Amino acid sequence: MQINIYNKVMLLIGIACATSCADYEKSIAPPYTLNEIIYVDRLATNDYELTLKDSGNWTVYTGTDTKNINWKDSQILSEEQKIIQVKNNTPNNRLFFAAVKDQDTLFLSEREIDFENTVNFRDIGGIKTVNGKHTKWGMLFRSGELSELTDADLAYMESLNIKTILDLRTDEEIEDKPDMYPTGVKWKHLPIGDLGNKADMNKMMDTIRNADPETFDGGKLMEELSVKFINSKTNFKALFAELLSQEGDRTPLLFHCTAGKDRTGFSSAFILRALGVDKNTIIDEYTLSNYYRYEYNEETVEKAAKFYGLDQRILRPMMSVRPEWLKKGFDEIDKQYGSFDNYLLEIGVDSTAKANLRAKFLH
Numbered sequence: 001m002q003i004n005i006y007n008k009v010m011l012l013i014g015i016a017c018a019t020s021c022a023d024y025e026k027s028i029a030p031p032y033t034l035n036e037i038i039y040v041d042r043l044a045t046n047d048y049e050l051t052l053k054d055s056g057n058w059t060v061y062t063g064t065d066t067k068n069i070n071w072k073d074s075q076i077l078s079e080e081q082k083i084i085q086v087k088n089n090t091p092n093n094r095l096f097f098a099a100v101k102d103q104d105t106l107f108l109s110e111r112e113i114d115f116e117n118t119v120n121f122r123d124i125g126g127i128k129t130v131n132g133k134h135t136k137w138g139m140l141f142r143s144g145e146l147s148e149l150t151d152a153d154l155a156y157m158e159s160l161n162i163k164t165i166l167d168l169r170t171d172e173e174i175e176d177k178p179d180m181y182p183t184g185v186k187w188k189h190l191p192i193g194d195l196g197n198k199a200d201m202n203k204m205m206d207t208i209r210n211a212d213p214e215t216f217d218g219g220k221l222m223e224e225l226s227v228k229f230i231n232s233k234t235n236f237k238a239l240f241a242e243l244l245s246q247e248g249d250r251t252p253l254l255f256h257c258t259a260g261k262d263r264t265g266f267s268s269a270f271i272l273r274a275l276g277v278d279k280n281t282i283i284d285e286y287t288l289s290n291y292y293r294y295e296y297n298e299e300t301v302e303k304a305a306k307f308y309g310l311d312q313r314i315l316r317p318m319m320s321v322r323p324e325w326l327k328k329g330f331d332e333i334d335k336q337y338g339s340f341d342n343y344l345l346e347i348g349v350d351s352t353a354k355a356n357l358r359a360k361f362l363h
Helices: 004-017 151-159 171-175 198-209 218-230 233-245 263-276 279-286 288-292 295-307 313-317 321-337 340-346 349-362
Strands: 038-042 048-052 058-065 068-077 081-084 096-101 104-108 140-143 164-167 186-189 251-256
Touching: 038 096, 038 104, 048 096, 058 081, 068 096, 140 263, 164 233, 218 263, 218 313, 218 321, 233 251, 233 263, 233 349, 251 263, 263 279, 263 288, 263 321, 279 288, 279 321, 288 295, 295 313, 321 340
Parallel strands: 140 251, 164 186, 164 251
Antiparallel strands: 038 048, 048 081, 058 068, 058 096, 096 104
């Protein structure tokens, strides 16, 4: 959930339950939900590992950018050799790959950008549209908060060449935890979702603090937030205006909230839908937050249970994402506007703007 919900929930519960302790049971690790022919992982050694999830023989070439591939040297991914590793000797050097089979060429890189002090930072490149094109790598990034980045994180972010950051959080969140980013990056505030004033926040915290774990419906609370997100038309219009105003083919943009899953998840979903990605794939990308936030979520839930007495059945729904929450948002759009295309028109994305977006962010 938003509004630094983790800190505030645990603080309020801690005041009420300072001497209590709740049970903690580790949850099953969520699956990687996005269907990819070749999965790319960056290892702790900084080397890359490519795993073939499909059949056939793919010739893999390496480069420092999708436009700077070394077509002279290659490795083979096949049913006999489903995993290959590629050496990478420079910590801030991100590698890209071109995998070729017959007349098909897939550009690849790691999806999660592994920072020391933020989670759920990822590239939304390499996602297939209904017309067979793919989102470009290294152009659109999404993440959680950026308030505690290390020097190494900042150096790595600078190497990603990010030029624009769109902060989707509230004024209160930004005041509490302002972003850190390299010099020269353009920062813009685009709060998504009318999450109310402090009185509204306190009322919601009271509801959570006094909730009965047997009957508390955290999912319903998140569905209600989904409706608030889609009603943020002014700032979604500004978000798409930023996407359309970016100059040059390699001018990346990052958008983020606190956890990088709700407001950021909806923003990513709307962008991908405008680019022509089907709803099922969008939902798969949306639910990847459960996969990438798993370890962080487990640490938080365990701490909340052991030190603050917070029942995990209350906290878990607000730390995850569920397909039905995004579906609820899409259904509400259809109900209010008739179609997603009509909603795009409401936020200033007509057929010409949509074509410009696709020309810029697809290949």
